[in-house]
Amino acid sequence: MRRIPEVTIRRLTHYLRCIEFIKETGAKILQSKELASFCSISDSLVRRDLSYFGEFGTKGVGYSIDELEKHIKKILGIDRIKKVGLAGVGNIGSALLKFPLKKNGFHIIAAFDIKKELIGKKINGIPVYHEKEIPRIFKEKGLDIGIIAVPQNVAGEVAEKMIKGGVKGILSFALLQCPVSKKIPIRYIEIAAELEILSYEIEKEG
Amino acid sequence: MRRIPEVTIRRLTHYLRCIEFIKETGAKILQSKELASFCSISDSLVRRDLSYFGEFGTKGVGYSIDELEKHIKKILGIDRIKKVGLAGVGNIGSALLKFPLKKNGFHIIAAFDIKKELIGKKINGIPVYHEKEIPRIFKEKGLDIGIIAVPQNVAGEVAEKMIKGGVKGILSFALLQCPVSKKIPIRYIEIAAELEILSYEIEKEG
């Protein structure tokens, strides 16, 4: 099997969103052309993306929606629940605690902060610990993913603590200054960057 | 000038973050090699990215940090303030109202929701209007960018209202169902998708 482009994985998540939507209409079969038009891409790209992982379709017919959903979830590794720990219960952090990530298979098991008035409380049923507890709790509860929503200047040390706790991957809202010690996947959500790209696109023509 | 890859624009925003950081050290000159190592990419890619927009450097020396910052801001169109309207004052929305986007040149001027208890209030100094006012307020205040943080099922109509108000670009946290009528740039921030990609990367090897 050839190396798989990262954009293919991103599109897979998009296919999943479309499938979830199409399922509601009661359809059972989906063709590459229909899925493609939902995503505004070419049908051959849909088939290419899927073919990296096997032959899921039926020639002359299309793809079974249920099967396809199952396959994509398996590929993305979300066929089983992922346990998540969240560091930083500020603006973004507390919004995430209320965000329905559970329906996508991501369960936030524990939150962390340094503010005394938060520690020991439960927010939306999720207990808040002191940040110094990150390594212990991550290890004890077997958390898979860490979300970092703390200020820029402490993001690096929080990441190191998660790694000490055996985290397998990190999603960060703050740029992690120095590349962290152990090699685990790290992804970023940067709201300012998205707005800047949008700004560029606006100025480009209009 | 050749067509500019979207990844180049994304990297430009990253260069800006690095420059902001490096500036604090008091440095005045920056070489492509140093910027590249900050971003974990090759130096020739940095030079290629910048060369799409002109010749900003001095051969044998490097780039003036101040000049480079100014140029990149100009390219991204953030050399002047962008006015932003935010629809949806829920979890994510209210977090964004407190988020320091101002320091990146994005000023949230107005917020919108449908909950009676919010309308007429000010949050962090930003007035909240009813969502039916979107077209009027966007037009009157000359808002450039709309951020959509409402539930999926009403995201489409909110987008249409913004377009009626003359918005130039949209950043959405909810997938917009049908592609909106007028052709303006739309970008997405999908937290679930990022977690899914992370999940894939985790399972891939470890």
Place this chain on the structure above:
DNA sequence: TCCTGTGAACAACTTCACAGCG
């Protein structure tokens, strides 16, 4: 027949390697 899966052609992006200027 119709739609998938896939070599082969094509397009986009990155790196190489070096000319050229300060």
Place this chain on the structure above:
DNA sequence: CGCTGTGAAGTTGTTCACAGGA
């Protein structure tokens, strides 16, 4: 000499076009 800017080569990703199975 040292670093930028850039053709040309190399690599990666997308589309074409069609063989092949239901």
